[in-house]
Amino acid sequence: AQRVTQPEKLLSVFKGAPVELKCNYSYSGSPELFWYVQYSRQRLQLLLRHISRESIKGFTADLNKGETSFHLKKPFAQEEDSAMYYCALGGSGTSYGKLTFGQGTILTVHP
């Protein structure tokens, strides 16, 4: 079964501080992992996917298959980073098209 765990429901940091949003997953196959972000009054949008290994808005995430984790990191948080962040696990084969989401972490960056 696919499962995604985001242990922190709320995370508060000050502007300029490093931030790490944790994500652990459970999946027997080859995982495809994503981070989605939802800013206030906006639609859910893709932030990162592990396959592309790129940095978006200063965020990076590395897939650690040994620890089954996909933590999201940013060295210097900005106030505009305040949002809800979801980690999501994509299926493969017959489960294509199904994303399993974590419960989400609300990040608040204080000035």
Add this chain to the structure above:
Amino acid sequence: KAGVTQTPRYLIKTRGQQVTLSCSPISGHRSVSWYQQTPGQGLQFLFEYFSETQRNKGNFPGRFSGRQFSNSRSEMNVSTLELGDSALYLCASSGWQNGGNEQFFGPGTRLTVL
């Protein structure tokens, strides 16, 4: 490209009624997935359609159904509405760019059941 659109944006229904929600995917995308978002359960997968065929279904009762048309537009239907069906219903489309599950979400339809 225009993004995923959903209509209507808001709906108010009473228990026992049925409702149909519509989703238009990004042009060229053939996969449409539906999710239910609630404060308590978060985002839960309902079903996914590809080329007019349902390929995956989540753990929801049979009152929840969907379909996809030849132009990839999709509808979902909920019959015999219950109070617990009040939620934000999201649809997402995927073009399987780069061979992955990358999904693009619509703004959602907010359903309130009274």
